[in-house]
Each structure stands twice: as structure tokens, then as C-alpha cells.
Amino acid sequence: MSAPMTLPPDETAAATGPILSVQNISVSYDGGRSGFWAHASPVKALDGISFDIFPGETLGLVGESGSGKSTTGRAILRRIGVTSGRILFKGRDITTVTGEELRQLRRHMQIVFQDPYASLNPRMSVLDTVAEPLIVHGLVASAEEAREEISELLRIVGLPRDAQDRFPHAFSGGQRQRIGIARALALKPDFIVADEPVSALDVSVRAQVVNLLQDLQRDLGLTLLFIAHDLSVVRHISHRVAILYSGRLVEIAEREALYDTPIHPYTEALLSAVPVPDPKIQKGRKRLVYRGEIVDAGHWPSGCHLHGRCPHATEKCSIEPPPLVEKRPGHWAACWHR
Ligand SMILES: Nc1ncnc2c1ncn2[C@@H]1O[C@H](COP(=O)(O)OP(=O)(O)OP(=O)(O)O)[C@@H](O)[C@H]1O
Ligand SMILES: [Mg+2]
DSSP states (O other): OOOOSOOOOOHHHHHHOOSEEEEEEEEEEOOOBSSSSOBOOOEEEEEEEEEEEOTTOEEEEEOOTTSSHHHHHHHHTTSSOOSEEEEEETTEEOTTOOHHHHHHHHHHEEEEOSOTTTSSOTTSOHHHHHHHHHHHTTSOSSTGGGHHHHHHHHHHTTOOGGGGGSOGGGSOHHHHHHHHHHHHHTTOOSEEEEESTTTTSOHHHHHHHHHHHHHHHHHHTOEEEEEESSHHHHTTTOSEEEEEETTEEEEEEEHHHHHHSOOSHHHHHHHHTSOOSOHHHHHHOOOOOOSSOOOOTTOOOSSSTTTTTOTTOOHHHHHSOOOOEEEETTEEEOOTTO
């Protein structure tokens, strides 16, 4: 069974509608070659997920490694095709756009990658790196022509003016991620997928980069899909949070509702791993650890994908997948027992 086609709008949504609507999408990867001749069957990485994102909103997307977070981002940005379902951007079906239409679409949707060490070309100056999208889209003929514009972008992301003529190796991880963010902003996109943008950074600079993204989101009116491994990273930046488990959305809600009154057992387990600042409270907390590991794509069990690890699971959970339903106003979860 798949998730419902749409999720309820918040108050801004009634007026404008979602900027992005992901409707029941599934994605499979080519299984590759299993023997000398045989090709393994495709591996399903996303299984009918649906959510909307509204203009100016940050949606946090959280899940364990292998749950399908990057696949969701790639599908939205049309870097990978879907096997079923639809993706609407500003009301337009973009599920199968190609060629010039796709190129134009890419001006409006950008990505900030996880690893600022691997995603920047070490042989390109900061000027060339940030100007490249402008050149690719024919908006300027050369990086030099964009010098003033790039200088302003670097100011916005908190890099010194003279950064333009330096190379990535001259910057720290946090500064490199700022370069990546400036590059993503160069085309003045409306929508950005930030795929674990701080996971590769030193803990001490993570908050600065998250705060920068939050400021940019607010000041430039951006819409953000902010992908993260754990719930502590997305707490302050997200308006709503969605939880992914083994290719399915298990819960989605406004931030406060999700952190204060989670519904799904898996969300409870993720939350129990988030440290709280008060040592007295922290000491009295019990961490819920689920036995076993997330099941790899291609080896999902029947029923609820979590049933083998969930202490509340019953026979029904091993047979029938629970649909994502609105358990409280605006708060959706997929669990038979909650
Ligand atoms: N190119 C690929 N070919 C085959 N399988 C893939 C490919 N990319 C991802 N997968 C599989 O799809 C599933 C989801 O992967 P995805 O990268 O979306 O997870 P993720 O949640 O982003 O994980 P991480 O936190 O490690 O980045 C995983 O089981 C993964 O092994
Ligand atoms: Mg990923």
C-alpha cells in the first residue's frame, strides 16, 4: 500500500499551494550484474512516498543511512528517474521533463552536497567555481564578467572578498561549504536540496553553517529540503520534519508536534538518541535502541518495514504495510498501533 497522494497544507499553503509536490513516487536502481550473464533485478530504494513543500518552508528529511534520503533529493532534482508517481514543481508536472526544459528547470532547483572536500574541483578558483553555473546557463560569457556578482554572493555567505582568487585547498571545511552554498545560490534558485550539508564538517562549525542556511532561507525566501541523519541537526532550521525508514515515510508533522509528541515508534527511537542540554534530564533519559540494522533496499520484509526491529510489532505488522494517515491534524504517521 502506498502513502496518500498529498499532505495537508499549513496556513500559508491555502493561499499559494505547494512549490513542490512529491506524489507517491517509487525509485529503483539497476541491480547491476549478478553473475557473468545475468543482470540482477532492480533494487527498490523508495516505495511510494508523498509529501508537499510550501514556498519559504524548510522541510527536514531524516533517516538512517540507506533509508533513501539522497534518492529522494536526486529524484526531485531529476538526476534520477522514478518508476512510478509524479513530481510537481510550481504546479507543473516535471516527472519526465528532458532537454532544454530540464535545463531551464535546473535554474530554479539547486543542490548543496554533503562533502565540500569532494564536491569542489581543486583546480578551479572560487571565482570560477561559483561562476560556472552562470556560464553553463549562458548568463555570463566569462567568470571575470561575473566578478561583482560573485563578490556579492561571497559576502552573503560570509566569505572574505579576496576569496575569489584562491583555491579550495586554502579554505577550511566550513568555508568550503560556504563556497558550495554560494555556487548553489548563483542562479537565484527558489528551491534548494541540502543533502547532509554539515555531516562532513567539524562539530564546532556545523551550527554556523546551519544558521547560515537558515538566514539565507529567510532573507532570500528560499524553500529548502534539508536532509540529515539525525533529528538534532534539523531541529532549529525545519518548519516541518519528515521521517524516512527503508524507503517509506513513517511520519511527517510540524516541528513542535514531531519533537514534543511523536507518534511513530521509530521517531521515538530517533528522538531518544538526541542529547538534551540539561545534564539532569539527560541522565534520567532512556535511549531506545532497536535491535538489528536498517534493512537494505532490495531485502525489505513484507508488511511494515520496521516490524522485525519494533518492540510493538504484532502479526498484522508483518503482513500489512501501515498506510501513512493523519492521526492528528497535520500530523501523519504510518503505524498500526498508534
Ligand atoms: N547508484 C545506486 N545503485 C544501486 N543502489 C543504490 C544506488 N544508490 C543508492 N542505492 C541504494 O538505495 C538505497 C537508498 O540509498 P540512498 O543513498 O538514497 O540512502 P541515504 O538515506 O541517502 O543514505 P546515506 O545516509 O548513507 O547517505 C540504499 O539501500 C542504497 O544501497
Ligand atoms: Mg545520502
